[in-house]
Amino acid sequence: xxxxxxxxxxxxxxxxxxxxxxxxxxxxxxxxxxxxxxxxxxxxxxxxxxxxxxxxxxxxxxxxxxxxxxxxxxxxxxxxxxxxxxxxxxxxxxxxxxxxxxxxxxxxxxxxxxxxxxxxxxxxxxxxxxxxxxxxxxxxxxxxxxxxxxxxxxxxxxxxxxxxxxxxxxxxx
Amino acid sequence: xxxxxxxxxxxxxxxxxxxxxxxxxxxxxxxxxxxxxxxxxxxxxxxxxxxxxxxxxxxxxxxxxxxxxxxxxxxxxxxxxxxxxxxxxxxxxxxxxxxxxxxxxxxxxxxxxxxxxxxxxxxxxxxxxxxxxxxxxxxxxxxxxxxxxxxxxxxxxxxxxxxxxxxxxxxxxxxxxxxxxxxxxxxxxxxxxxxxxxxxxxxxxxxxxxxxxxxxxxxxxxxxxxxxxxxxxxxxxxxxxxxxxxxxxxxxxxxxxxxxxxxxxxxxxxxxxxxxxxxxxxxxxxxxxxxxxxxxxxxxxxxxxxxxxxxxxxxxxxxxxxxxxxxxxxxxxxxxxxxxxxxxxxxxxxxxxxxxxxxxxxxxxxxxxxxxxxxxxxxxxxxxxxxxxxxxxxxxxxxxxxxxxxxxxxxxxxxxxxxxxxxxxxxxxxxxxxxxxxxxxxxxxxxxxxxxxxxxxxxxxxxxxxxxxxxxxxxxxxxxxxxxxxxxxxxxxxxxxxxxxxxxxxxxxxxxxxxxxxxxxxxxxxxxxxxxxxxxxxxxxxxxxxxx
Numbered sequence: 001x002x003x004x005x006x007x008x009x010x011x012x013x014x015x016x017x018x019x020x021x022x023x024x025x026x027x028x029x030x031x032x033x034x035x036x037x038x039x040x041x042x043x044x045x046x047x048x049x050x051x052x053x054x055x056x057x058x059x060x061x062x063x064x065x066x067x068x069x070x071x072x073x074x075x076x077x078x079x080x081x082x083x084x085x086x087x088x089x090x091x092x093x094x095x096x097x098x099x100x101x102x103x104x105x106x107x108x109x110x111x112x113x114x115x116x117x118x119x120x121x122x123x124x125x126x127x128x129x130x131x132x133x134x135x136x137x138x139x140x141x142x143x144x145x146x147x148x149x150x151x152x153x154x155x156x157x158x159x160x161x162x163x164x165x166x167x168x169x170x171x172x173x
Numbered sequence: 174x175x176x177x178x179x180x181x182x183x184x185x186x187x188x189x190x191x192x193x194x195x196x197x198x199x200x201x202x203x204x205x206x207x208x209x210x211x212x213x214x215x216x217x218x219x220x221x222x223x224x225x226x227x228x229x230x231x232x233x234x235x236x237x238x239x240x241x242x243x244x245x246x247x248x249x250x251x252x253x254x255x256x257x258x259x260x261x262x263x264x265x266x267x268x269x270x271x272x273x274x275x276x277x278x279x280x281x282x283x284x285x286x287x288x289x290x291x292x293x294x295x296x297x298x299x300x301x302x303x304x305x306x307x308x309x310x311x312x313x314x315x316x317x318x319x320x321x322x323x324x325x326x327x328x329x330x331x332x333x334x335x336x337x338x339x340x341x342x343x344x345x346x347x348x349x350x351x352x353x354x355x356x357x358x359x360x361x362x363x364x365x366x367x368x369x370x371x372x373x374x375x376x377x378x379x380x381x382x383x384x385x386x387x388x389x390x391x392x393x394x395x396x397x398x399x400x401x402x403x404x405x406x407x408x409x410x411x412x413x414x415x416x417x418x419x420x421x422x423x424x425x426x427x428x429x430x431x432x433x434x435x436x437x438x439x440x441x442x443x444x445x446x447x448x449x450x451x452x453x454x455x456x457x458x459x460x461x462x463x464x465x466x467x468x469x470x471x472x473x474x475x476x477x478x479x480x481x482x483x484x485x486x487x488x489x490x491x492x493x494x495x496x497x498x499x500x501x502x503x504x505x506x507x508x509x510x511x512x513x514x515x516x517x518x519x520x521x522x523x524x525x526x527x528x529x530x531x532x533x534x535x536x537x538x539x540x541x542x543x544x545x546x547x548x549x550x551x552x553x554x555x556x557x558x559x560x561x562x563x564x565x566x567x568x569x570x571x572x573x574x575x576x577x578x579x580x581x582x583x584x585x586x587x588x589x590x591x592x593x594x595x596x597x598x599x600x601x602x603x604x605x606x607x608x609x610x611x612x613x614x615x616x617x618x619x620x621x622x623x624x625x626x627x628x629x630x631x632x633x634x635x636x637x638x639x640x641x642x643x644x645x646x647x648x649x650x651x652x653x654x655x656x657x658x659x660x661x662x663x664x665x666x667x668x669x670x671x672x673x674x675x676x677x678x679x680x681x682x683x684x685x686x687x688x689x690x691x692x693x694x695x696x697x698x699x700x701x702x703x704x705x706x707x708x709x710x711x712x713x714x715x716x717x718x719x720x721x
Binding site for chain 1: 562566570573577590
């Protein structure tokens with residue numbers, strides 16, 4: 001620094017500039033359409049599903065195993081008189097081996113593609129709201145079940161695509 | 174040889190004395206002759222020379238006065254000089270007479286003396302006639318001329334004559350001295366030759382006589398020596414008639430008598446010898462016995478001394494033992510006291526241990542109940558956590574319902590989010606409480622374990638203390654037994670010490686009597702030895718004649 005002492009006018013200019021920056025209001029109400037995401041915990045991974053697919057969340061109780069079906073299906077549960085098939089989401093996504101019963105686990109009853117399925121997850125964490133245009137494209141190709149990735153690196157599942165997945169089909173033969 | 178030894182010695186001494194006297198006489202005679210010659214030479218030559226010097230002197234003095242007279246002008250002085258000249262004439266004529274006398278019978282000297290006399294007369298006449306008269310008339314030049322022309326030639330002749338006479342006398346003195354020296358040398362050579370002859374003669378005589386005497390004496394001495402060494406048959410040779418021959422004859426007579434006496438004595442001595450021999454062997458036996466006896470007595474005395482010393486040592490050891498035993502007894506007594514104190518201390522330790530054990534058990538009980546209560550708290554916390562979980566689910570479902578309701582459900586969604594937050598917080602709190610409870614449970618477990626270990630340690634300590642107490646009791650008992658035994662030992666040690674004293678006293682008395690015994694043995698031995706010596710002497714006396 002050659003000139004250690006600044007002009008009074010210079011100092012004033014710097015302070016004004018700072019004040020303008022600080023006074024800038026946080027981003028006003030997002031302009032584009034918003035989307036609510038329910039955040040699910042599967043081990044260390046976190047996935048998001050659009051909230052309009054979700055019917056309700058319940059702790060896993062009274063799981064009844066069904067023999068002769070693919071192992072990604074854990075069984076069925078009875079919720080207020082209705083039976084719901086339980087999909088082991090972690091096993092389906094290839095994160096872990098299927099388990100027969102998860103104590104302390106929760107189920108998320110979701111609807112899509114004309115089906116209503118209970119997704120078996122470790123825990124439902126929270127609900128977040130983001131702009132739909134913030135959801136970037138999925139990098140991994142061949143993953144039609146993934147709608148995109150948020151700036152927070154939350155993988156957003158496309159439940160319609162998931163429920164249309166032929167792997168879920170139980171061969172009645 | 175018909176002369177006796179004394180005669181021979183006297184004759185040879187007389188010969189030597191005679192020759193010595195001859196040498197002395199010749200010496201005295203020659204020295205006297207030399208002395209006379211020297212004196213004669215001295216008188217005729219040296220005194221003659223003195224007279225000549227007097228003559229020259231007085232003539233010169235007179236002539237000098239005459240010169241003074243010719244140069245003097247004073248009448249008084251000239252008169253005095255005339256007188257002096259007359260006196261000088263007198264001296265000259267006296268000296269001239271002496272010179273004539275010393276010339277003696279030598280014709281040459283007499284002729285020169287006459288020539289001197291004549292010239293002196295002529296010089297005196299010329300002086301009185303031609304020199305002095307003009308001088309008295311103060312005609313000095315005339316007088317001096319007369320001196321030069323008349324008197325001086327006469328005086329020169331006079332001087333020459335005197336010088337001739339001096340030369341003659343000198344030559345004669347030298348001749349005489351040579352003659353005297355020759356004579357003295359001859360007489361010395363003669364004297365030395367005579368002395369040498371005398372010595373030779375004396376030596377010859379001495380050798381002859383001594384050889385004669387020593388031959389006889391040695392043969393006689395040989396005979397005496399043989400006799401002295403016991404050969405009584407030895408006799409001396411006799412030849413001649415001197416004292417030694419007489420001695421040899423007498424010696425032979427004595428030897429005959431001795432031989433006769435010894436043959437008669439021999440018989441009595443042999444019986445005496447037998448007796449002495451038996452006496453000797455008896456005394457030797459006595460000496461041997463006494464020696465043996467004395468030796469064994471000495472050994473006994475030595476052994477007893479040793480034994481006495483040993484007993485003294487034993488006594489000292491016994492006293493020491495007694496002392497040590499009483500010390501040990503005191504120590505044992507003290508040990509009993511200490512052992513009892515130890516037992517009491519162990520009792521106290523046991524009581525203290527009991528109290529500690531009760532305390533530790535109470536603490537363990539308290540900690541166990543605390544642990545149970547903590548368990549209950551954990552259960553309650555689990556219930557709270559469950560409720561929080563359910564609240565969270567409810568809140569999430571409410572949020573979903575609110576989202577389904579669309580814009581009308583917006584406010585409800587906010588409430589649901591708050592409820593969810595609360596549930597989350599209570600979940601976190603219960604998690605914390607659970608962690609704290611876990612820590613507490615761990616701590617209580619550790620404490621329970623510690624109290625159990627403490628209890629076990631106290632149990633072990635009590636066991637040890639009980640064992641220590643038992644050991645101390647046993648130790649005290651055995652110390653007490655030992656103390657009693659030591660007291661018995663003390664008593665017996667003092668008895669032993671007293672017994673040892675008595676033994677030592679007895680040993681001392683034995684030692685004393687043994688010493689007296691040894692002394693008696695020594696005296697007996699001395700007596701036996703002197704007896705033996707006496708026997709030996711007797712035996713040697715008796716045996717000394719065995720070979721004669």
